[in-house]
Amino acid sequence: MSEPLLRLEGVFTDIEQYHILQGVDVAVPAGEVTMLLGRNGAGKTTTLRTIMGLWRARQGRILLDGRDIAALPTPVIARAGVALVPENMGVFSDLSVEENMVLAAVSGPLDRARLDWIFSVFPPLKTFWKLPAGNLSGGQKQMLSVARAVCEERKLYLIDEPSKGLAPAIVGTLVKALKDLKAAGATILLVEQNFSMARALGDHVAVMDDGRIVWTGAMATLAADPALQEKLMGLSMEGGHG
Amino acid sequence: MTELAPEHRPTFSRASLADRLSPHAPVLLLLALAALGWLAIDQQSSWLTLTVSGLAMGMMIFTMAAGMTLVFGLMDVINFGHGAFVSVGAFVGVTALMLMPGMTAEASIWLNGFAVLLAVACAMLATGVMGYAFERVIVRPVYGAHLKQILVTMGGLIVVEQLIYVLWGPVEIFIERPAAFQGAITFAGAALEKYRLVAVALGLVVFLALRLTLKRTRIGLIVRAGVENGEMVQALGYRIERVFIGVFVAGSALAGLGGVMWGLYEQVITAHMGQETMILVFIVIIIGGLGSVEGCFIAALMVGLLQNYVAFLAPKAALISNIGLMAAILMWRPQGMTPVVKAK
Numbered sequence: 001m002s003e004p005l006l007r008l009e010g011v012f013t014d015i016e017q018y019h020i021l022q023g024v025d026v027a028v029p030a031g032e033v034t035m036l037l038g039r040n041g042a043g044k045t046t047t048l049r050t051i052m053g054l055w056r057a058r059q060g061r062i063l064l065d066g067r068d069i070a071a072l073p074t075p076v077i078a079r080a081g082v083a084l085v086p087e088n089m090g091v092f093s094d095l096s097v098e099e100n101m102v103l104a105a106v107s108g109p110l111d112r113a114r115l116d117w118i119f120s121v122f123p124p125l126k127t128f129w130k131l132p133a134g135n136l137s138g139g140q141k142q143m144l145s146v147a148r149a150v151c152e153e154r155k156l157y158l159i160d161e162p163s164k165g166l167a168p169a170i171v172g173t174l175v176k177a178l179k180d181l182k183a184a185g186a187t188i189l190l191v192e193q194n195f196s197m198a199r200a201l202g203d204h205v206a207v208m209d210d211g212r213i214v215w216t217g218a219m220a221t222l223a224a225d226p227a228l229q230e231k232l233m234g235l236s237m238e239g240g241h242g
Numbered sequence: 243m244t245e246l247a248p249e250h251r252p253t254f255s256r257a258s259l260a261d262r263l264s265p266h267a268p269v270l271l272l273l274a275l276a277a278l279g280w281l282a283i284d285q286q287s288s289w290l291t292l293t294v295s296g297l298a299m300g301m302m303i304f305t306m307a308a309g310m311t312l313v314f315g316l317m318d319v320i321n322f323g324h325g326a327f328v329s330v331g332a333f334v335g336v337t338a339l340m341l342m343p344g345m346t347a348e349a350s351i352w353l354n355g356f357a358v359l360l361a362v363a364c365a366m367l368a369t370g371v372m373g374y375a376f377e378r379v380i381v382r383p384v385y386g387a388h389l390k391q392i393l394v395t396m397g398g399l400i401v402v403e404q405l406i407y408v409l410w411g412p413v414e415i416f417i418e419r420p421a422a423f424q425g426a427i428t429f430a431g432a433a434l435e436k437y438r439l440v441a442v443a444l445g446l447v448v449f450l451a452l453r454l455t456l457k458r459t460r461i462g463l464i465v466r467a468g469v470e471n472g473e474m475v476q477a478l479g480y481r482i483e484r485v486f487i488g489v490f491v492a493g494s495a496l497a498g499l500g501g502v503m504w505g506l507y508e509q510v511i512t513a514h515m516g517q518e519t520m521i522l523v524f525i526v527i528i529i530g531g532l533g534s535v536e537g538c539f540i541a542a543l544m545v546g547l548l549q550n551y552v553a554f555l556a557p558k559a560a561l562i563s564n565i566g567l568m569a570a571i572l573m574w575r576p577q578g579m580t581p582v583v584k585a586k
Contacts, residue, residue, distance in 0.1 A: 052477055078479035090474035092467045094582060103463050106479040148478075 005030040005187045006051070006156055011060035011070075013043075013050045020046045022211035023060070028156070033178075033188045035198045035219065037233060038208035044191040045087055047208070048158045051189075052084045053077045064156065079106065081155030085162060087191075089145040093134030097125055097144060100133050104148035111152065118147045121177040139170035146177060156187050163194040175200050199223050207232045268540045268579040275544055279551040290432035292550045298438035300546025301445020302507060304539050306500030307523040307530075308452055309493015315469035315533020315582050317486045319381055320388055323395035324497055324523065325516030326376075326402035327369040331498025332505035332515060333410055335365035336417055346420040354420035358506075365502045366495040372402075373494025377487055399517060406513040414512045417505060441503055448496065449539050456535060465489060469533045469582050525564050529571045531578025541571075541579060 004027035013021035021043050028034045036044045049055045051062055053074040062070040069077050078084075092100050101110055119126040122143040128136060133144055142162055149157055159178075163171045171194065178201055182188065192198045198205075202219035215222075215232050222228055263270065276293060283289040310324045338361040339346060345357035380398045384390040418424075419437055426433040456462035464485050468475045472482045497516075504519060505511040526545055530537030545564050553560040571579060 054473060054477065073481070074473075074476040075479050075481045078477055084477045086474070086477070090471060090477065092470050092474070094470055095463065095467060099463055099467075102460075103467055103475075104478055 003030055004028055005065060006189065007061075007063040008047070008051070009061045009063070011047075011050060011062060012058045013046055013055050014058050015046070015055060020211055021050060021057070024208075024211070024213055026206045026213050026216065028187060028189050029204065030187050031185045032203040033182050033190060033201050034204045034206060035202035036189060036191045036206050036208060037193075037195075037198060038214075039233060040193075042208040043211040044208055045160055046211075048084065048086075048160050048189070048191060051077075051158060052082060083149035083154040083157050085145050085149045085157070085159040087160040087164065089141045091133045091136070091141045091144050091148075093132065095133055096130055097133050097136070098129050100144055100148055101125075101151055104151050107152060114151060117180070118151065121173070121180060122147055139166050139173075142166060142170070142174065143177075146174065150177075150181055150186075154186075156189065157181070158189050160191045161193060162190075163192065163197050171197060195229075268537065271579075272540050272544050272547075275547055275551075279547065282551065282555055287430065287432035288554065290430060291434060292554055293547065294432075294434050294438050294442065296547035296550035297543060298435075298441040298445070298507070298546070299549065300543035301442055301448075302500055302503045303519070303522050303526055303545060304542035305445055305448050305503060306497050306519060307526045307538050307542060308448070308535055309489070309496045310523060311527040311530065311533055311538045312465065312469070312489050312535065313486075313493050314527065316465060316472065316482075316489055317385065318388075319385065320391050321381065321395045322392055322520070323376060323380065323398040323402070324493075325518075325520040326399045327373060327494045327497035328501040328504065328516030328519055329406055329511075329513055330372060330402060330516075331365040331369045331501030332511040333406055333415075333501075333513075334368040334498070335361040335502030336415060336505055336511055337410075338364040339417070339420070346418075349421035349424075351422045354422040357420055358423075358502075362499055362502050365498040369498025369501070370491045370495035373491045373497075374487065376494065377490040381490070403513045403517070410513075412513075414510050417509050417511065419506055419509065423506070437506060441507060444503065448499070449535075452535055461485070461488075522564065525568050527578075529568050529578055531575075531581040533582035534578065534580040537578055537580035 006028040008024050008026045011021050011024040012019065024043070024047055026034075026036075026047075036047060038044055046055060050057050051069075053069070053072055053076075057070045060070065061068050064077075064080060064082065067080075069080065072080070084090075092103070095103070101115075105111075124136070124140045125143055125147055128140065133141065136144060146159070146162060149159070162174050162178075166174070175197055178188065178190075182201065188201075190198070190201060199219060205215070205217060205219050205222050206213050207215040207222075209232075215228075222232075279293065280286070280289050283292065306324075306328055310321060313319050313321055339357060342357045342360065345353045348354075376398060380394050381391070384394055423437040423440055426435045427439075428434075456466055464475060464480050464482075468480075468482050468485055475482050500519075501516065504515065508515075522545060526541045527538055529544070530539070530541035544567065548563050548567055549560060552563040575581070
């Protein structure tokens with residue numbers, strides 16, 4: 001396991017009167033894919049949003065490359081190299097696909113080589129390049145959301161349930177794209193409910209429950225142990241629930 | 243898991259006529275309104291005069307409303323104090339004009355035009371600075387609280403009006419337009435006031451400049467995206483609050499420009515003129531669709547045309563014509579003519 005690029009130490013986050021994160025400790029190794037798993041309401045999305053600064057940690061440290069980013073504004077965190085693919089995709093419907101991409105390229109014009117790669121993994125984005133993003137299907141919007149995050153090289157990708165509500169074939173396309181990204185040495189923290197996708201991509205796993213990390217380890221360990229899966233998440237991927 | 247999405251080869255079927263016309267419905271409605279006016283008004287010369295007058299009025303309302311609709315769309319702020327910028331702009335602009343009698347008395351289009359441009363620059367500078375202070379002191383503490391926004395911005399409006407009384411006195415000020423903009427020209431048998439033609443041209447320039455900025459520049463892209471989903475714009479790395487301050491200042495300056503134009507149109511200015519124009523401004527931004535500059539532009543022209551046509555045909559109905567228009571449009575499109583999708 002390589003040195004962690006991101007480390008959360010005792011992070012507590014409240015949303016109004018609710019204590020959602022209650023001391024999250026997790027490390028995300030550089031150049032690898034860490035899966036954040038857990039049942040609905042465990043605090044996975046809140047963890048990503050807290051890292052991104054969209055919700056503020058009441059307590060604890062969020063270290064990116066050794067620098068505490070917990071109190072930084074969201075745009076500063078983004079420019080420090082953190083990209084977010086939110087659960088609701090966050091696509092700008094009134095803007096064209098091209099405008100969505102241009103906006104995501106914060107450091108300058110879109111890189112041609114990177115754009116060619118994006119078009120090769122997500123061909124519909126090329127087809128609908130000039131059309132309003134609101135006209136895209138759910139799967140195509142998810143492709144655009146991921147493409148926006150990867151249109152420039154980032155230190156860390158936070159991806160929240162990319163397979164949610166998508167057809168298996170579209171999920172396959174996303175998995176291929178994320179595998180390409182992983183092969184290029186990207187560091188990814190991925191929230192996912194689809195265990196097949198998690199198993200296909202993940203190197204490490206952190207399982208959450210009730211706002212805490214309850215188990216961390218290698219994906220291979222979790223994948224090989226149905227009893228552990230049942231214990232941690234109340235499911236067995238061998239049993240066909242995933 | 244290895245299965246990929248099939249290669250995408252979409253076929254685009256020919257959309258129905260209704261589907262193709264739907265995005266252009268607001269423009270078609272505006273043209274239909276002008277055509278209806280043409281049918282209802284016997285004399286073509288009267289129709290032309292009223293149409294130019296309506297367009298001029300619409301352009302001025304648009305200039306005042308454009309900033310407000312963007313401010314609402316971008317940061318969800320209801321600024322009832324927007325009328326204060328209109329009044330201050332009018333007073334500063336008119337004062338500047340009064341300080342240049344040598345440039346406004348003689349009927350020279352260049353001298354008069356330069357004087358008006360200087361007056362407009364003074365008004366926009368003053369209202370821009372005032373907008374910055376207004377946002378920092380009055381609006382910033384009440385982000386996300388609509389009721390408080392209404393209360394404090396109304397309070398801000400009252401304070402500014404009282405300050406105008408202190409600085410310029412309580413009496414309304416009558417203005418004479420620069421000599422070159424007085425009188426009318428005759429075209430196709432219709433008398434067209436020169437100033438109204440200037441107002442139409444100026445309004446068109448403002449609209450095109452705004453549209454160009456919003457569609458062709460990165461800052462415009464950020465504003466449009468921010469109107470839809472400010473949180474995501476921040477997550478991409480843009481400081482939306484700085485963009486908002488910029489939009490607030492620009493919107494305030496535009497209101498100041500609208501104030502000068504409106505003052506020269508009415509040829510009288512009062513401290514509460516901004517408050518009075520706000521009724522039309524609110525109607526326009528609601529009809530247009532909150533946050534939509536294009537919708538605001540078309541709505542302003544519709545309001546201007548309808549008010550002038552109805553005032554000519556049935557003067558007693560003029561007061562309710564715009565409320566009727568708003569009710570009809572909202573029954574057709576409850577979010578306004580060109581609503582901006584919001585993810586907030």
